[in-house]
Amino acid sequence: MTRALRLGGVAHGGFVVARDEEKVVFVTGGLPGELATVEITERGKRFDRGRVVEVLEPAAGRIEPPCPIAGECGGCDWQFADQETQLDLKTAVVAEQLRRLAGIEWDGRVEAVPGGLTGWRTRLRFAVDGRGRLGFRARRSHQVIPLPEQGCLIAADPPYDEAREVAEPGQEVIVAIGTDSATSLGPRLGIGDDPVHERVLGRDFDVDADGFWQVHREAPETLTRAVLDGLDPRRGESALDLYCGVGLFAGALVDAGCDVLGVESGRRAVAQARRNVPQARFSAAPLERALHDLPGSVDLVVLDPPRKGAGASVVRAVAAAGPRAVAYVACDPSALARDLAYFAEQGYAPTSIRGFDLFPMTQHIECVAILMPQG
CATH class of the missing domain: 3.40.50.150 (Vaccinia Virus protein VP39)
Known part of the structure; x- marks a missing residue:
């Protein structure tokens, strides 16, 4: 079911808010002020969820998403917005x-x-689909969206070949990139240094590849x-x-x-x-x-x-x-x-x-x- 809706303000969680008659709809894929065709993806008692399938009147800050799976992958919410709009x-x-x-x-x-906007993420958790391909899960879903040929746009040059070597269908591969090393962790096999070495303001830190560390x-x-x-x-x-x-x-x-x-x-x-x-x-x-x-x-x-x-x-x-x-x-x-x-x-x-x-x-x-x- 689709509706032509005027999109309102931004909401926490990567949504903009619209109204379908008197009901609130939390919409992904849109920017405030746009007129868009919205597919209603979930019905609820208090509000619905939807996603933009066509932009009829684009906002000034809209750009073409640089990643071909931006509309499917659950990792990036605002690839269709320029940097100033994202900050806004x-x-x-x-x-x-x-x-x-x-x-x-x-x-x-x-x-x-x-x-900048790309190449910053040093911690990644790849899902592996039934054919052994690395990917990420779709928004609000367990479905695995395989990586495009170029890899993940926001990732800081992870070792894809090594990660694919340890990938097993239905499992996850954790990749951590430290100050001086890269690590891939598969279900049973590790490649590279673990713990990962970091250096901040002149002090050295070790942290497990699957431990907590800021990702940027x-x-x-x-x-x-x-x-x-x-x-x-x-x-x-x-x-x-x-x-x-x-x-x-x-x-x-x-x-x-x-x-x-x-x-x-x-x-x-x-x-x-x-x-x-x-x-x-x-x-x-x-x-x-x-x-x-x-x-x-x-x-x-x-x-x-x-x-x-x-x-x-x-x-x-x-x-x-x-x-x-x-x-x-x-x-x-x-x-x-x-x-x-x-x-x-x-x-x-x-x-x-x-x-x-x-x-x-x-x-x-x-x-x-x-x-x-x-x-």
């Missing part, structure tokens, strides 16, 4: 989430980072500098690095002269953090269960939670420690906004919120908020 869309999403969920009027703009080449340094600029750490201060992973921010705080305790649920990540940053202390435990073990007072806190956010109990525990500054690193603007509302209840407010386009061509955004006590 992401800025609008961050502003809307902050306004709606935290009551914050944000007048910032999502910032582009060096490297520029992300670790960009986010670390934003955290340091916002916290302005002073020698001798105490700091918590919560959801610390393999120690990226802990290393930067140690190098700034801080006494650092990191907390992370993944035991393998903590083992690597201890080797990466031997000057810091680390605890391997789910943060929600370790809150009672946190110091009673601390000068600085870095929060880098998973996509769901930190939550009210973690926010209360952080505020109870009385830090003079908190750096909140967020990969989801709605989770950030919810947690900023919790911080407001504890007397903390953001002095700055920055958004970074560390996932070009996609709907994802990374933000860094700096919070300080009010009054």
